[in-house]
Amino acid sequence: MSKCYSRYHTNVKLCYSLGIEKQIFPKEFLQEIPKTTSQYWKKKNNLEYYGSQYEEIAQCTTEELKLIADNRAKQMRKTFVSFLKVYFMIIELIDENKFKQIIKSNYRQLVPLIENLISVTQSKNLILKFLKISPFQFGQWQKMRRYECKESLIWVCYKRESRQISWTEIITMKRLLKDNKFLHWSSGSVWGKAVKDGKISMSIQSWYHYAKLLGLGQNRKKFYKKRKRISVRAEKPNEIWHMDVTRFKTSDGNWAYIYTLMDNFSRRILSWNVNHTLSGKISLKSAIVEQFGNKNMETDNIDLIVDGGTENNNINIHEFIKNCKVGIYKKVALKDVSFSNSMIEGNNRILKQTYLKDKTLNFEELENYLDHAIDEYNNIKPHYFHKIYTPTEIYNQPELKNTKLYFEKLNKERIVHNKNYSCGKVCP
Incomplete structure (x- = not known):
């Protein structure tokens, strides 16, 4: 019985000969190819090869490699390669998650520099991809910088972002979480009481977020040994x-x-x-x-x-x-x-x-x-x-x-309050 051999596309061979196959093809695909086969890629010249589904990707890479290899781009190539070496070394040294956190923590200083780089290169998606920033996140940072206001806990103008919690609610939140009567209550219980009494209008997730920004949540945290949760729930009282x-x-x-x-x-x-x-x-x-x-x-x-x-x-x-x-x-x-x-x-x-x-x-x-x-x-x-x-x-x-909680009425009041709020600055 004759043995069936797989035939591979020319682009697969080319990428192996260039040593860039791991950057181009999925790991699962590479594992299917015998190790000894890669030594004979250039000897074959058939029109149909196994792996032709990746032709478009490999061809694109080939065209890019031609441009990079052009002598007219020698200095630019050296600069670009040096940049990539530094970039990948930074990612490896400080870890990708830490890199993202550094970018996030310093977005106010970085946004104008990134905007200038995008303007020069006309390559927004590429720049953001290098910096591990999503287009949505960058848009939010631009908005926060453009309408920055130190009066707001999220640093955004009340008039421009009128759905954020109002200054009145922030004052109320501070007062309630610092009130001696509620210091032994959990933060969630204080939220429930405030909502019930009509003093604030926000979800419990927003409450926790703003409590963290205000620095009022940490002292209420109690660290218990992790226990197995109960697995029984009654459907009515006295069951x-x-x-x-x-x-x-x-x-x-x-x-x-x-x-x-x-x-x-x-x-x-x-x-x-x-x-x-x-x-x-x-x-x-x-x-x-x-x-x-x-x-x-x-x-x-x-x-x-x-x-x-x-x-x-x-x-x-x-x-x-x-x-x-x-x-x-x-x-x-x-x-x-x-x-x-x-x-x-x-x-x-x-x-x-x-x-x-x-x-x-x-x-x-x-x-x-x-x-x-x-x-x-x-x-x-x-x-x-x-x-x-x-x-x-x-x-x-x-x-x-x-019962589902609805904040529609109070949210409308908040929006009106925020739009009428004045921090003394003239909004653009």
Whole structure:
């Protein structure tokens, strides 16, 4: 049986003979060619070769090589080659991403120089490609430089870029993020409260962006050990509950045990209590009485997710659930179900690291303080997961969960405000 040989296009051979094949052809194509074959490219003179689909690219390169090799371009060739050597060395030394960052950080000084170079060479796309700048990005930089205004956080004139957040909103943002009442809130919760109260009109992404520009976001960052996210989500209130306990050392040196019971859907703390000893029954009983009273709810089943500790798995808890008028099915995390109890564990971390950190309280003071803290968490502070709404609002009105935020009215007011803003300069 005869062996089938591939035939290659002349341009493929030429590029190999010039030593530029790696710059022209895809790696996958080059790997298909036997190493010994490249030694005999010039001996073949057939009209049809394998690889003819790359003829246009290779022919273009050939024409360019002819121009570069012309003696009349000797000095220009030396200059261009020297430029390329320096250019590629810079890219290799400082890394391409760092190179892009340097260009980005110094765009104000570089834009006029780049504009002048483009004007001289009449090769905008080539120049921008060399500098690793997209045409869109360069257009934005030109706009920002042309309408530069130091009054704006993004350095662009309010009149010319009227959709940016207004100076009034910047002042409001600074005041809210520096307000002592909200220093223990997350930045996202402050945003939700501000939007809800009609004080600002921007998406949470814009809020984070401007907070970073203002230098107001870093001190709120809390670095937690990365944990596996919970894999269960309820579709309505009172479908899944989570119960957990954490402890706090009081001023007399004793441990106080803080029990919390949370609704999965709304993130609302349904019940809580502080005890000198471990007793989950009290918290569970309080939640049932508060949410359902004495109604018979056996047909409405609730999955109760707990950890594997004895405080949640004992005869008292089992007997209470068995005799309870509400249908409760207790499930141990990572044992009876595949997911963890991280939702309420995360909430307890927030409680300890945000509210109780560095606090010196006796048992009675701890109870009073928790009453205030949990009321704020449930009823005042918007939960980041619910955008501008509190856990209690979502618990009582589940339909708010799918509410989309519209800023159209406030955005129109912002545009009008920005167009009427005066920084003392005469805009072109």
